[in-house]
Amino acid sequence: MVGSNRVQRLKRKAGIVASERAVVVNKAVGYIRVSSTEQAEHGFGLATQEAAIRAFATSQGYELIEVVTDAAVSGASRPAERDGFRRVIELAEDGAFSVLLVWKFDRLARQIVYAVTAANDLQEQHGVQLRSVTEPIDTATAMGRTVFAILAGMAEQERQVITERTFLGRQEKATRGGYACGAVPLGYVTDREGGLAPDAESAVTVRRIFAMRKEGATLQAIASALNGDGIATSRGGRWWPATVRYILDNPKYRGDSEYLFRWNGDEKHVQRTGTHAALID
Structure with missing residues:
Protein backbone atom coordinates (compact mmCIF):
# COMPACT_ATOMS: atom_id res chain seq x y z
CA MET A 1 0.00 0.00 0.00
CA GLU A 164 3.78 1.74 25.16
CA ARG A 165 0.30 2.26 26.56
CA THR A 166 -0.01 5.60 24.76
CA PHE A 167 1.57 4.46 21.50
CA LEU A 168 -0.28 1.15 21.24
CA GLY A 169 -3.53 2.83 22.22
CA ARG A 170 -3.21 5.29 19.36
CA GLN A 171 -2.35 2.54 16.90
CA GLU A 172 -5.30 0.45 18.03
CA LYS A 173 -7.66 3.37 17.67
CA ALA A 174 -6.28 4.09 14.20
CA THR A 175 -6.72 0.49 13.05
CA ARG A 176 -10.38 0.78 14.00
CA GLY A 177 -10.71 3.90 11.87
CA GLY A 178 -10.81 6.30 14.78
CA TYR A 179 -9.24 9.70 15.29
CA ALA A 180 -5.96 8.73 16.95
CA CYS A 181 -3.86 11.88 17.24
CA GLY A 182 -2.85 15.12 15.56
CA ALA A 183 -4.60 18.43 15.03
CA VAL A 184 -8.34 18.37 14.42
CA PRO A 185 -8.83 18.96 10.66
CA LEU A 186 -10.68 22.03 9.47
CA GLY A 187 -14.34 21.12 9.09
CA TYR A 188 -14.46 18.92 12.18
CA VAL A 189 -14.65 19.15 15.97
CA THR A 190 -14.09 16.42 18.52
CA ASP A 191 -17.11 14.69 20.01
CA ARG A 192 -17.56 13.38 23.55
CA GLU A 193 -15.94 10.05 22.65
CA GLY A 194 -12.81 11.70 21.23
CA GLY A 195 -13.82 11.14 17.63
CA LEU A 196 -14.45 13.57 14.79
CA ALA A 197 -17.80 15.21 14.15
CA PRO A 198 -18.57 17.62 11.26
CA ASP A 199 -18.51 21.30 12.14
CA ALA A 200 -21.25 22.97 10.11
CA GLU A 201 -19.56 26.36 9.77
CA SER A 202 -16.03 25.34 8.80
CA ALA A 203 -17.21 22.39 6.71
CA VAL A 204 -18.60 24.92 4.23
CA THR A 205 -15.05 26.16 3.60
CA VAL A 206 -13.76 22.62 3.05
CA ARG A 207 -16.51 21.79 0.55
CA ARG A 208 -15.87 25.07 -1.24
CA ILE A 209 -12.20 24.21 -1.67
CA PHE A 210 -12.99 20.83 -3.19
CA ALA A 211 -15.70 22.30 -5.42
CA MET A 212 -13.37 25.02 -6.78
CA ARG A 213 -10.65 22.46 -7.44
CA LYS A 214 -13.10 20.22 -9.28
CA GLU A 215 -14.02 23.17 -11.50
CA GLY A 216 -10.35 23.57 -12.42
CA ALA A 217 -9.24 26.37 -10.10
CA THR A 218 -5.52 26.48 -9.27
CA LEU A 219 -4.26 26.23 -5.71
CA GLN A 220 -3.25 29.89 -5.81
CA ALA A 221 -6.70 30.92 -7.10
CA ILE A 222 -8.41 29.04 -4.29
CA ALA A 223 -6.12 30.57 -1.66
CA SER A 224 -6.66 34.07 -3.06
CA ALA A 225 -10.43 33.63 -3.06
CA LEU A 226 -10.51 32.49 0.56
CA ASN A 227 -8.19 35.31 1.65
CA GLY A 228 -10.28 37.82 -0.31
CA ASP A 229 -13.39 36.73 1.55
CA GLY A 230 -11.68 37.05 4.91
CA ILE A 231 -11.79 33.31 5.67
CA ALA A 232 -9.02 32.21 8.01
CA THR A 233 -7.31 28.83 8.20
CA SER A 234 -7.86 26.51 11.16
CA ARG A 235 -4.98 28.32 12.91
CA GLY A 236 -6.34 31.75 12.13
CA GLY A 237 -3.80 32.57 9.42
CA ARG A 238 -3.80 33.26 5.68
CA TRP A 239 -4.27 30.69 2.97
CA TRP A 240 -1.39 29.63 0.74
CA PRO A 241 -1.24 27.11 -2.12
CA ALA A 242 0.45 24.62 0.22
CA THR A 243 -2.33 25.09 2.79
CA VAL A 244 -4.96 24.39 0.15
CA ARG A 245 -3.04 21.33 -1.06
CA TYR A 246 -2.94 19.99 2.50
CA ILE A 247 -6.74 20.15 2.65
CA LEU A 248 -7.21 18.50 -0.75
CA ASP A 249 -4.80 15.69 0.11
CA ASN A 250 -6.33 14.88 3.51
CA PRO A 251 -8.06 11.46 3.33
CA LYS A 252 -10.24 12.27 6.32
CA TYR A 253 -12.47 14.46 4.17
CA ARG A 254 -13.33 11.39 2.08
CA GLY A 255 -14.19 9.45 5.22
CA ASP A 256 -10.84 7.62 5.49
CA SER A 257 -8.42 7.42 8.40
CA GLU A 258 -4.67 7.42 7.71
CA TYR A 259 -1.68 7.64 10.05
CA LEU A 260 2.06 7.05 9.87
CA PHE A 261 3.35 5.90 13.27
CA ARG A 262 7.07 5.94 14.13
CA TRP A 263 8.72 4.75 17.32
CA ASN A 264 12.17 3.36 18.11
CA GLY A 265 13.00 2.98 14.44
CA ASP A 266 9.79 1.13 13.59
CA GLU A 267 7.27 2.52 11.13
CA LYS A 268 3.65 1.52 10.64
CA HIS A 269 1.31 2.93 8.02
CA VAL A 270 -2.37 2.59 8.94
CA GLN A 271 -5.06 3.32 6.35
CA ARG A 272 -8.67 2.40 7.05
CA THR A 273 -12.22 3.54 6.43
CA GLY A 274 -12.85 6.04 9.19
CA THR A 275 -15.57 5.98 11.79
CA HIS A 276 -16.27 9.67 11.13
CA ALA A 277 -18.55 11.18 8.51
CA ALA A 278 -17.07 12.26 5.17
CA LEU A 279 -17.43 15.90 4.15
CA ILE A 280 -17.14 15.28 0.40
CA ASP A 281 -18.16 12.53 -2.00
Missing part, protein backbone atom coordinates in the same frame (compact mmCIF):
# COMPACT_ATOMS: atom_id res chain seq x y z
CA VAL A 2 1.64 3.22 -1.15
CA GLY A 3 -0.50 5.67 0.78
CA SER A 4 -1.42 9.27 0.10
CA ASN A 5 0.89 12.07 -0.95
CA ARG A 6 0.88 13.31 2.65
CA VAL A 7 2.49 10.07 3.86
CA GLN A 8 5.02 10.15 1.04
CA ARG A 9 5.97 13.71 2.02
CA LEU A 10 6.39 12.62 5.66
CA LYS A 11 8.76 9.85 4.58
CA ARG A 12 10.77 12.22 2.39
CA LYS A 13 10.98 14.73 5.24
CA ALA A 14 12.34 12.03 7.55
CA GLY A 15 15.08 11.30 5.03
CA ILE A 16 15.94 14.96 4.68
CA VAL A 17 16.13 15.44 8.46
CA ALA A 18 18.49 12.46 8.72
CA SER A 19 20.80 14.00 6.12
CA GLU A 20 20.70 17.38 7.80
CA ARG A 21 21.77 15.90 11.14
CA ALA A 22 25.17 15.15 9.68
CA VAL A 23 25.55 18.86 8.99
CA VAL A 24 24.70 19.90 12.58
CA VAL A 25 26.96 17.41 14.35
CA ASN A 26 28.89 20.22 16.10
CA LYS A 27 25.89 22.45 16.78
CA ALA A 28 24.57 22.65 20.34
CA VAL A 29 21.71 24.17 22.30
CA GLY A 30 22.03 25.15 25.95
CA TYR A 31 19.19 24.65 28.41
CA ILE A 32 19.13 26.50 31.74
CA ARG A 33 16.53 26.42 34.48
CA VAL A 34 16.24 27.82 37.97
CA SER A 35 13.46 28.04 40.50
CA SER A 36 12.92 31.18 42.51
CA THR A 37 14.04 29.34 45.67
CA GLU A 38 17.30 28.14 44.12
CA GLN A 39 18.07 31.60 42.82
CA ALA A 40 17.60 33.14 46.27
CA GLU A 41 19.21 30.47 48.45
CA HIS A 42 22.06 29.01 46.40
CA GLY A 43 23.08 31.65 43.90
CA PHE A 44 23.56 29.34 40.91
CA GLY A 45 21.22 31.44 38.81
CA LEU A 46 20.62 31.68 35.10
CA ALA A 47 23.64 33.89 34.44
CA THR A 48 25.97 31.44 36.19
CA GLN A 49 24.59 28.46 34.27
CA GLU A 50 24.71 30.25 30.93
CA ALA A 51 28.30 31.39 31.45
CA ALA A 52 29.37 27.83 32.27
CA ILE A 53 27.59 26.43 29.24
CA ARG A 54 29.09 29.02 26.88
CA ALA A 55 32.58 28.39 28.21
CA PHE A 56 32.14 24.64 27.88
CA ALA A 57 30.80 24.94 24.33
CA THR A 58 33.82 27.00 23.32
CA SER A 59 36.25 24.52 24.91
CA GLN A 60 34.65 21.59 23.11
CA GLY A 61 34.36 23.30 19.73
CA TYR A 62 30.57 23.44 19.68
CA GLU A 63 28.65 26.13 17.83
CA LEU A 64 26.09 27.24 20.41
CA ILE A 65 23.09 28.28 18.33
CA GLU A 66 20.77 29.16 21.22
CA VAL A 67 20.46 29.12 25.01
CA VAL A 68 16.92 28.29 26.08
CA THR A 69 15.70 29.50 29.47
CA ASP A 70 13.05 28.37 31.95
CA ALA A 71 13.12 30.98 34.71
CA ALA A 72 11.41 30.49 38.08
CA VAL A 73 10.24 27.02 37.04
CA SER A 74 10.18 24.17 39.53
CA GLY A 75 12.22 21.08 38.75
CA ALA A 76 9.29 18.97 39.92
CA SER A 77 7.44 19.69 36.67
CA ARG A 78 7.80 17.56 33.55
CA PRO A 79 10.21 19.11 31.02
CA ALA A 80 7.66 18.97 28.19
CA GLU A 81 5.26 21.06 30.27
CA ARG A 82 7.65 24.04 30.32
CA ASP A 83 7.68 26.77 27.69
CA GLY A 84 11.46 26.80 27.43
CA PHE A 85 11.93 23.06 27.05
CA ARG A 86 9.20 22.96 24.42
CA ARG A 87 11.47 25.27 22.44
CA VAL A 88 14.26 22.70 22.80
CA ILE A 89 11.94 20.02 21.41
CA GLU A 90 10.93 22.30 18.54
CA LEU A 91 14.56 22.85 17.56
CA ALA A 92 15.23 19.12 17.84
CA GLU A 93 12.28 18.32 15.57
CA ASP A 94 13.73 20.72 13.00
CA GLY A 95 17.09 18.93 13.17
CA ALA A 96 18.81 22.18 14.14
CA PHE A 97 21.36 20.73 16.60
CA SER A 98 22.84 17.46 17.83
CA VAL A 99 23.94 18.15 21.43
CA LEU A 100 21.97 19.51 24.39
CA LEU A 101 24.14 21.16 27.06
CA VAL A 102 22.94 21.49 30.65
CA TRP A 103 24.71 22.86 33.73
CA LYS A 104 23.66 19.81 35.74
CA PHE A 105 21.52 16.81 34.93
CA ASP A 106 18.89 17.92 37.45
CA ARG A 107 18.21 21.01 35.33
CA LEU A 108 16.00 18.74 33.24
CA ALA A 109 14.00 17.59 36.26
CA ARG A 110 14.34 16.79 39.95
CA GLN A 111 12.58 13.46 39.52
CA ILE A 112 14.92 11.07 37.76
CA VAL A 113 12.13 9.43 35.76
CA TYR A 114 11.21 12.77 34.18
CA ALA A 115 14.82 13.69 33.43
CA VAL A 116 15.76 10.34 31.92
CA THR A 117 12.55 10.15 29.90
CA ALA A 118 13.13 13.59 28.41
CA ALA A 119 16.76 12.81 27.57
CA ASN A 120 15.91 9.42 26.07
CA ASP A 121 13.16 10.90 23.92
CA LEU A 122 15.53 13.52 22.54
CA GLN A 123 18.12 10.88 21.68
CA GLU A 124 15.80 8.21 20.30
CA GLN A 125 13.43 10.41 18.36
CA HIS A 126 15.74 13.22 17.22
CA GLY A 127 19.31 11.94 17.57
CA VAL A 128 20.18 14.60 20.17
CA GLN A 129 22.83 13.70 22.76
CA LEU A 130 22.99 15.11 26.29
CA ARG A 131 26.09 16.60 27.91
CA SER A 132 26.36 17.96 31.43
CA VAL A 133 28.83 20.80 31.90
CA THR A 134 29.67 19.88 35.51
CA GLU A 135 29.03 16.12 35.63
CA PRO A 136 30.43 13.11 33.69
CA ILE A 137 27.19 12.57 31.82
CA ASP A 138 28.01 12.69 28.13
CA THR A 139 26.00 10.24 26.07
CA ALA A 140 28.58 10.55 23.28
CA THR A 141 31.25 8.79 25.42
CA ALA A 142 31.47 5.27 26.85
CA MET A 143 31.61 6.53 30.45
CA GLY A 144 28.73 8.89 29.91
CA ARG A 145 26.64 6.15 28.34
CA THR A 146 27.38 3.89 31.32
CA VAL A 147 26.23 6.50 33.82
CA PHE A 148 23.23 7.30 31.71
CA ALA A 149 22.34 3.60 31.35
CA ILE A 150 22.30 3.18 35.14
CA LEU A 151 19.98 6.15 35.52
CA ALA A 152 17.87 5.02 32.59
CA GLY A 153 17.44 1.57 34.11
CA MET A 154 15.88 3.09 37.20
CA ALA A 155 13.18 4.74 35.13
CA GLU A 156 12.81 2.20 32.32
CA GLN A 157 9.88 0.22 33.65
CA GLU A 158 7.67 3.21 34.36
CA ARG A 159 8.73 4.90 31.14
CA GLN A 160 7.99 1.84 29.01
CA VAL A 161 4.58 1.32 30.57
CA ILE A 162 3.53 4.91 29.90
CA THR A 163 5.02 5.08 26.41
Whole structure:
Protein backbone atom coordinates (compact mmCIF):
# COMPACT_ATOMS: atom_id res chain seq x y z
CA MET A 1 0.00 0.00 0.00
CA VAL A 2 1.64 3.22 -1.15
CA GLY A 3 -0.50 5.67 0.78
CA SER A 4 -1.42 9.27 0.10
CA ASN A 5 0.89 12.07 -0.95
CA ARG A 6 0.88 13.31 2.65
CA VAL A 7 2.49 10.07 3.86
CA GLN A 8 5.02 10.15 1.04
CA ARG A 9 5.97 13.71 2.02
CA LEU A 10 6.39 12.62 5.66
CA LYS A 11 8.76 9.85 4.58
CA ARG A 12 10.77 12.22 2.39
CA LYS A 13 10.98 14.73 5.24
CA ALA A 14 12.34 12.03 7.55
CA GLY A 15 15.08 11.30 5.03
CA ILE A 16 15.94 14.96 4.68
CA VAL A 17 16.13 15.44 8.46
CA ALA A 18 18.49 12.46 8.72
CA SER A 19 20.80 14.00 6.12
CA GLU A 20 20.70 17.38 7.80
CA ARG A 21 21.77 15.90 11.14
CA ALA A 22 25.17 15.15 9.68
CA VAL A 23 25.55 18.86 8.99
CA VAL A 24 24.70 19.90 12.58
CA VAL A 25 26.96 17.41 14.35
CA ASN A 26 28.89 20.22 16.10
CA LYS A 27 25.89 22.45 16.78
CA ALA A 28 24.57 22.65 20.34
CA VAL A 29 21.71 24.17 22.30
CA GLY A 30 22.03 25.15 25.95
CA TYR A 31 19.19 24.65 28.41
CA ILE A 32 19.13 26.50 31.74
CA ARG A 33 16.53 26.42 34.48
CA VAL A 34 16.24 27.82 37.97
CA SER A 35 13.46 28.04 40.50
CA SER A 36 12.92 31.18 42.51
CA THR A 37 14.04 29.34 45.67
CA GLU A 38 17.30 28.14 44.12
CA GLN A 39 18.07 31.60 42.82
CA ALA A 40 17.60 33.14 46.27
CA GLU A 41 19.21 30.47 48.45
CA HIS A 42 22.06 29.01 46.40
CA GLY A 43 23.08 31.65 43.90
CA PHE A 44 23.56 29.34 40.91
CA GLY A 45 21.22 31.44 38.81
CA LEU A 46 20.62 31.68 35.10
CA ALA A 47 23.64 33.89 34.44
CA THR A 48 25.97 31.44 36.19
CA GLN A 49 24.59 28.46 34.27
CA GLU A 50 24.71 30.25 30.93
CA ALA A 51 28.30 31.39 31.45
CA ALA A 52 29.37 27.83 32.27
CA ILE A 53 27.59 26.43 29.24
CA ARG A 54 29.09 29.02 26.88
CA ALA A 55 32.58 28.39 28.21
CA PHE A 56 32.14 24.64 27.88
CA ALA A 57 30.80 24.94 24.33
CA THR A 58 33.82 27.00 23.32
CA SER A 59 36.25 24.52 24.91
CA GLN A 60 34.65 21.59 23.11
CA GLY A 61 34.36 23.30 19.73
CA TYR A 62 30.57 23.44 19.68
CA GLU A 63 28.65 26.13 17.83
CA LEU A 64 26.09 27.24 20.41
CA ILE A 65 23.09 28.28 18.33
CA GLU A 66 20.77 29.16 21.22
CA VAL A 67 20.46 29.12 25.01
CA VAL A 68 16.92 28.29 26.08
CA THR A 69 15.70 29.50 29.47
CA ASP A 70 13.05 28.37 31.95
CA ALA A 71 13.12 30.98 34.71
CA ALA A 72 11.41 30.49 38.08
CA VAL A 73 10.24 27.02 37.04
CA SER A 74 10.18 24.17 39.53
CA GLY A 75 12.22 21.08 38.75
CA ALA A 76 9.29 18.97 39.92
CA SER A 77 7.44 19.69 36.67
CA ARG A 78 7.80 17.56 33.55
CA PRO A 79 10.21 19.11 31.02
CA ALA A 80 7.66 18.97 28.19
CA GLU A 81 5.26 21.06 30.27
CA ARG A 82 7.65 24.04 30.32
CA ASP A 83 7.68 26.77 27.69
CA GLY A 84 11.46 26.80 27.43
CA PHE A 85 11.93 23.06 27.05
CA ARG A 86 9.20 22.96 24.42
CA ARG A 87 11.47 25.27 22.44
CA VAL A 88 14.26 22.70 22.80
CA ILE A 89 11.94 20.02 21.41
CA GLU A 90 10.93 22.30 18.54
CA LEU A 91 14.56 22.85 17.56
CA ALA A 92 15.23 19.12 17.84
CA GLU A 93 12.28 18.32 15.57
CA ASP A 94 13.73 20.72 13.00
CA GLY A 95 17.09 18.93 13.17
CA ALA A 96 18.81 22.18 14.14
CA PHE A 97 21.36 20.73 16.60
CA SER A 98 22.84 17.46 17.83
CA VAL A 99 23.94 18.15 21.43
CA LEU A 100 21.97 19.51 24.39
CA LEU A 101 24.14 21.16 27.06
CA VAL A 102 22.94 21.49 30.65
CA TRP A 103 24.71 22.86 33.73
CA LYS A 104 23.66 19.81 35.74
CA PHE A 105 21.52 16.81 34.93
CA ASP A 106 18.89 17.92 37.45
CA ARG A 107 18.21 21.01 35.33
CA LEU A 108 16.00 18.74 33.24
CA ALA A 109 14.00 17.59 36.26
CA ARG A 110 14.34 16.79 39.95
CA GLN A 111 12.58 13.46 39.52
CA ILE A 112 14.92 11.07 37.76
CA VAL A 113 12.13 9.43 35.76
CA TYR A 114 11.21 12.77 34.18
CA ALA A 115 14.82 13.69 33.43
CA VAL A 116 15.76 10.34 31.92
CA THR A 117 12.55 10.15 29.90
CA ALA A 118 13.13 13.59 28.41
CA ALA A 119 16.76 12.81 27.57
CA ASN A 120 15.91 9.42 26.07
CA ASP A 121 13.16 10.90 23.92
CA LEU A 122 15.53 13.52 22.54
CA GLN A 123 18.12 10.88 21.68
CA GLU A 124 15.80 8.21 20.30
CA GLN A 125 13.43 10.41 18.36
CA HIS A 126 15.74 13.22 17.22
CA GLY A 127 19.31 11.94 17.57
CA VAL A 128 20.18 14.60 20.17
CA GLN A 129 22.83 13.70 22.76
CA LEU A 130 22.99 15.11 26.29
CA ARG A 131 26.09 16.60 27.91
CA SER A 132 26.36 17.96 31.43
CA VAL A 133 28.83 20.80 31.90
CA THR A 134 29.67 19.88 35.51
CA GLU A 135 29.03 16.12 35.63
CA PRO A 136 30.43 13.11 33.69
CA ILE A 137 27.19 12.57 31.82
CA ASP A 138 28.01 12.69 28.13
CA THR A 139 26.00 10.24 26.07
CA ALA A 140 28.58 10.55 23.28
CA THR A 141 31.25 8.79 25.42
CA ALA A 142 31.47 5.27 26.85
CA MET A 143 31.61 6.53 30.45
CA GLY A 144 28.73 8.89 29.91
CA ARG A 145 26.64 6.15 28.34
CA THR A 146 27.38 3.89 31.32
CA VAL A 147 26.23 6.50 33.82
CA PHE A 148 23.23 7.30 31.71
CA ALA A 149 22.34 3.60 31.35
CA ILE A 150 22.30 3.18 35.14
CA LEU A 151 19.98 6.15 35.52
CA ALA A 152 17.87 5.02 32.59
CA GLY A 153 17.44 1.57 34.11
CA MET A 154 15.88 3.09 37.20
CA ALA A 155 13.18 4.74 35.13
CA GLU A 156 12.81 2.20 32.32
CA GLN A 157 9.88 0.22 33.65
CA GLU A 158 7.67 3.21 34.36
CA ARG A 159 8.73 4.90 31.14
CA GLN A 160 7.99 1.84 29.01
CA VAL A 161 4.58 1.32 30.57
CA ILE A 162 3.53 4.91 29.90
CA THR A 163 5.02 5.08 26.41
CA GLU A 164 3.78 1.74 25.16
CA ARG A 165 0.30 2.26 26.56
CA THR A 166 -0.01 5.60 24.76
CA PHE A 167 1.57 4.46 21.50
CA LEU A 168 -0.28 1.15 21.24
CA GLY A 169 -3.53 2.83 22.22
CA ARG A 170 -3.21 5.29 19.36
CA GLN A 171 -2.35 2.54 16.90
CA GLU A 172 -5.30 0.45 18.03
CA LYS A 173 -7.66 3.37 17.67
CA ALA A 174 -6.28 4.09 14.20
CA THR A 175 -6.72 0.49 13.05
CA ARG A 176 -10.38 0.78 14.00
CA GLY A 177 -10.71 3.90 11.87
CA GLY A 178 -10.81 6.30 14.78
CA TYR A 179 -9.24 9.70 15.29
CA ALA A 180 -5.96 8.73 16.95
CA CYS A 181 -3.86 11.88 17.24
CA GLY A 182 -2.85 15.12 15.56
CA ALA A 183 -4.60 18.43 15.03
CA VAL A 184 -8.34 18.37 14.42
CA PRO A 185 -8.83 18.96 10.66
CA LEU A 186 -10.68 22.03 9.47
CA GLY A 187 -14.34 21.12 9.09
CA TYR A 188 -14.46 18.92 12.18
CA VAL A 189 -14.65 19.15 15.97
CA THR A 190 -14.09 16.42 18.52
CA ASP A 191 -17.11 14.69 20.01
CA ARG A 192 -17.56 13.38 23.55
CA GLU A 193 -15.94 10.05 22.65
CA GLY A 194 -12.81 11.70 21.23
CA GLY A 195 -13.82 11.14 17.63
CA LEU A 196 -14.45 13.57 14.79
CA ALA A 197 -17.80 15.21 14.15
CA PRO A 198 -18.57 17.62 11.26
CA ASP A 199 -18.51 21.30 12.14
CA ALA A 200 -21.25 22.97 10.11
CA GLU A 201 -19.56 26.36 9.77
CA SER A 202 -16.03 25.34 8.80
CA ALA A 203 -17.21 22.39 6.71
CA VAL A 204 -18.60 24.92 4.23
CA THR A 205 -15.05 26.16 3.60
CA VAL A 206 -13.76 22.62 3.05
CA ARG A 207 -16.51 21.79 0.55
CA ARG A 208 -15.87 25.07 -1.24
CA ILE A 209 -12.20 24.21 -1.67
CA PHE A 210 -12.99 20.83 -3.19
CA ALA A 211 -15.70 22.30 -5.42
CA MET A 212 -13.37 25.02 -6.78
CA ARG A 213 -10.65 22.46 -7.44
CA LYS A 214 -13.10 20.22 -9.28
CA GLU A 215 -14.02 23.17 -11.50
CA GLY A 216 -10.35 23.57 -12.42
CA ALA A 217 -9.24 26.37 -10.10
CA THR A 218 -5.52 26.48 -9.27
CA LEU A 219 -4.26 26.23 -5.71
CA GLN A 220 -3.25 29.89 -5.81
CA ALA A 221 -6.70 30.92 -7.10
CA ILE A 222 -8.41 29.04 -4.29
CA ALA A 223 -6.12 30.57 -1.66
CA SER A 224 -6.66 34.07 -3.06
CA ALA A 225 -10.43 33.63 -3.06
CA LEU A 226 -10.51 32.49 0.56
CA ASN A 227 -8.19 35.31 1.65
CA GLY A 228 -10.28 37.82 -0.31
CA ASP A 229 -13.39 36.73 1.55
CA GLY A 230 -11.68 37.05 4.91
CA ILE A 231 -11.79 33.31 5.67
CA ALA A 232 -9.02 32.21 8.01
CA THR A 233 -7.31 28.83 8.20
CA SER A 234 -7.86 26.51 11.16
CA ARG A 235 -4.98 28.32 12.91
CA GLY A 236 -6.34 31.75 12.13
CA GLY A 237 -3.80 32.57 9.42
CA ARG A 238 -3.80 33.26 5.68
CA TRP A 239 -4.27 30.69 2.97
CA TRP A 240 -1.39 29.63 0.74
CA PRO A 241 -1.24 27.11 -2.12
CA ALA A 242 0.45 24.62 0.22
CA THR A 243 -2.33 25.09 2.79
CA VAL A 244 -4.96 24.39 0.15
CA ARG A 245 -3.04 21.33 -1.06
CA TYR A 246 -2.94 19.99 2.50
CA ILE A 247 -6.74 20.15 2.65
CA LEU A 248 -7.21 18.50 -0.75
CA ASP A 249 -4.80 15.69 0.11
CA ASN A 250 -6.33 14.88 3.51
CA PRO A 251 -8.06 11.46 3.33
CA LYS A 252 -10.24 12.27 6.32
CA TYR A 253 -12.47 14.46 4.17
CA ARG A 254 -13.33 11.39 2.08
CA GLY A 255 -14.19 9.45 5.22
CA ASP A 256 -10.84 7.62 5.49
CA SER A 257 -8.42 7.42 8.40
CA GLU A 258 -4.67 7.42 7.71
CA TYR A 259 -1.68 7.64 10.05
CA LEU A 260 2.06 7.05 9.87
CA PHE A 261 3.35 5.90 13.27
CA ARG A 262 7.07 5.94 14.13
CA TRP A 263 8.72 4.75 17.32
CA ASN A 264 12.17 3.36 18.11
CA GLY A 265 13.00 2.98 14.44
CA ASP A 266 9.79 1.13 13.59
CA GLU A 267 7.27 2.52 11.13
CA LYS A 268 3.65 1.52 10.64
CA HIS A 269 1.31 2.93 8.02
CA VAL A 270 -2.37 2.59 8.94
CA GLN A 271 -5.06 3.32 6.35
CA ARG A 272 -8.67 2.40 7.05
CA THR A 273 -12.22 3.54 6.43
CA GLY A 274 -12.85 6.04 9.19
CA THR A 275 -15.57 5.98 11.79
CA HIS A 276 -16.27 9.67 11.13
CA ALA A 277 -18.55 11.18 8.51
CA ALA A 278 -17.07 12.26 5.17
CA LEU A 279 -17.43 15.90 4.15
CA ILE A 280 -17.14 15.28 0.40
CA ASP A 281 -18.16 12.53 -2.00
